[in-house]
Amino acid sequence: MNAQTTTIRRVLVANRGEIAVRIFATCRRLGIATVAVHSTADADAPFVRAADAAVLIGGPEPSASYLRGDAVIEAARAAGADAVHPGYGFLSESADFAAAVLDAGLIWIGPAPETIEAMGSKVRAREAMEEAGVPVLPGARLDDAVVDDELRRQAAAIGYPLLVKASAGGGGRGMRRVEDPDGLSSAVASARHEAGAAFGDPTVFLERLVLRPRHVEVQILGDAHGTVSVLPERDCTIQRRHQKLVEESPAPNLDATVRAAMADAARSAAEAISYVGAGTVEFVLDPKGGAYFLEVNTRLQVEHPVTEAVCALDLVELQLRIAEGEALPPEAIDPSPVGHAIEARLVAEDPAADWMPQTGPVHRFAFPDDVRVDSGVESGSMVSPYYDSLLAKVVVHAPTREAAARRLADALRRADLAGPMTARDLLVRVLEHPRFHAVDHDTQFVQDAIGELARPLLAADERPRAAAAAALAIQAARRDAVPAGRLIPSGWRNVPALPQRCSFGGASDPVDVAYRLDRTGALAMLQVDGVDLGVELEAATAELVEFRVAGVRRRYAVRTAGDRVWVSTPRGQLELRVHSRFPDAADAAPEGSSTAPLPGTVLRVLVEVGDRVEAGQAVVVVEAMKMEHEITTATSGTVGALPVAVGDRVAEGAVLIVVDD
Structure with a gap:
């Protein structure tokens, strides 16, 4: 970059999500046109709609879209952008991408590629800072994969505990804590492997670990x-x-x-x-x-x-x-x-x-x-x-x-x-x-x-009232869904002595709500798990329930989606899942199975059919949202089925393994 001035007229943001929205907002205020690039998974995302123009650059995996520098530059050309802002993450600290943007005749909104390259290596950055007189922690560079006597002497001079750190990347990947000399070799090997897989560069170095920093x-x-x-x-x-x-x-x-x-x-x-x-x-x-x-x-x-x-x-x-x-x-x-x-x-x-x-x-x-x-x-x-x-x-x-x-x-x-x-x-x-x-x-x-x-904000004595509010809001929504229901007092029944019931589970402990409204719509009875709540009902709609509790009026905002319910108050939130009175047996996972906690890709399968496993043993590793997740067994036994293989995409709730007693 030189000191010659130019005018940016259209910026392409090589990113997604909140940072793309953020950059577009400033560009809009300055009168600069904007271009978004997006994957197929983000076609309807808010950041795409926030841009003046948008270009599809690939499939949902980052490697097929947001990490494709060639596709981003081609999108800039196609949309008539004259500058590229990388945001953070993805290609923002890729010296090769920055150089490619400049080589394409575009303005790079960031430091020079040479600066990015120099600082992208933590080893080179440490050396540059030492030369500039910037204080650095004691450390040692690992030039090869061998943990020899010299390296052990350097580690001893640094002092334990210490860290083995990846030279590239960040976010804790390629980082291992070493407590004593016995753990040095395995930590270096493990950190090298993870750094190479995550960043394409297995270089690691040693650095003193600051405790409680x-x-x-x-x-x-x-x-x-x-x-x-x-x-x-x-x-x-x-x-x-x-x-x-x-x-x-x-x-x-x-x-x-x-x-x-x-x-x-x-x-x-x-x-x-x-x-x-x-x-x-x-x-x-x-x-x-x-x-x-x-x-x-x-x-x-x-x-x-x-x-x-x-x-x-x-x-x-x-x-x-x-x-x-x-x-x-x-x-x-x-x-x-x-x-x-x-x-x-x-x-x-x-x-x-x-x-x-x-x-x-x-x-x-x-x-x-x-x-x-x-x-x-x-x-x-x-x-x-x-x-x-x-x-x-x-x-x-x-x-x-x-x-x-x-x-x-x-x-x-x-x-x-x-x-x-x-x-x-x-x-x-x-x-x-x-x-x-x-x-x-x-x-x-x-x-x-x-x-x-990690404890929920909503106090234990508030949860029964929140569950009751959820039940009354669901009842109000059902009444509103039937045109004639609006003309009938809420909760009206031919046999008024019988209460209505709503059972919940999910993120919270199971809870059963029983209530009865009289023919005028007034609350005649309200119990949670058989205990009377002792509240007065002020109002109940599909989205808002108001109780009077010991003379104090309290509001409960209710949101529903399918069988999920969220009850919000200024004091905290309760999430519930409505229990069906007639559950479908086909929806239940086989006994002894472990399921995917979220959608992802199977990275490793650690056992085979016929293997003996113990409760809590890791059996499958799934990658999702830039993290690896070990799936463990809930029971001990013999692996009876492994319906997944490495590379499979799995949905949330998919059965990954079945363990027989």
Whole structure:
């Protein structure tokens, strides 16, 4: 990239989901036309409709669409785009793709391919940072696959525990913790194998493991005129499996000396590699306050909105202006933060089930109007098994950290969500946790407190009332579906003494609701599991039920889709599944079977028909939503059937194995 100025007229976003929507919004505000590329699975996605034009580039698998640089460039030519924005993920940190975009005569909205290549290798990045005087953790480069005496001496000098880390990629793949010398060889071999499979590069290195660290990063901007700007840092310590959940800016309870040292190190890093564009320098902070370089992300970060909020800047606009050859404007040069911003990533996953990703239709997706929501889904969208399960980023900016955390937790509580399970309840519990407010947390906090954090928000004494509300809403919907039913009092029966019943199960424990309405529609009896609720019914429609509880009026919003029901209150949500009075035996899985928890592809089959297996033993590995999931047996016995093979696509609920007693 040089300092010559040009004008971008039409941007193709080589990405999908919320980041594509986000980039399109800025382009639209600036009067720049937009082009989306999409897979067959995303043909009806919101980001496709948000663009001025859209081009189909392949099938649902990322390797057949979003990772096909040639197809993206051809789409840009076909749609008349003159610039390509990569977003994050997919091809955003591919030096080869960036070079191909430039070779095609298009403008690349990002740093130079040489910069991406240099920083894409964590080994080369460490070496470059050391030369620039940026503090790095003690480590050792592994130039071959042999764990010899010299490497063992280097590992001993680094100190245990240590990490074996992949040089390429991220997200925790190709990373192994080593507690002592005995585990070094196997950890190196395992990390090499995973890194090679995930990133096409088996290179790994050793690095000291910082116990109980914080994760803090610094946003940088560089223009083609040689100016480097350092923006306020972001704290990304709240994580699970090396994936960020909550991010905030500025970093709380950070010593001013440490803050200044990190800013200086980030500036030195950017200047050392002549950085042009938006990027992030990531650091790990040890409990004593030492800050050490982790990596440079040569792209826009998922969590960029918190920086935008405290700086009153649009980072996507700045990316575009830098790509056009403009100098950074004064307001974007080393700005100071105003107030505090916190972002929560709402992901379709079940924290209580080892973070199992969730898929399926989104029936309802709405948030309060006073918060920023960057989302790639809406009511009616489908969460696909092919891609990351991030649904939205919810962002709040307030004068203080306490105010921001309180408002964000409240917005998450009040969100009207019906569809795949999310980590919403866990996010609220994190934001309200005393350790979060005291800044007494580290990257292990979520893992250590998962039993507490993964509990449902809705209190146990509220669940019977929520189930009762679901039953009354279903009854109201059935009445409304029959034209004559609107003329008959709700719950009218020829034999009024007999109650109506509705049984639920699913995500919650089984629950049975019995109710009776008199001939005027008034509530005559309401019991849950045989216990009278002692409430007064104020109103009941298909979507809203109001009870008076001990003199207090409480509202329960109800959403239904097929046999699934979601009851939402400001105090939490309850998901139920209606039990059929006449279940179809054909729908039941064979006894002793293990089924696919979500749609995916069979990666490995670990047993054969006739093998003896024990309860809890891993038998099949399924890949879905960029993660591998081990399927285990529920019972001990002999493998009687294996109806799947490696490479098979399986639907949610598909039988993978049958174990005979």
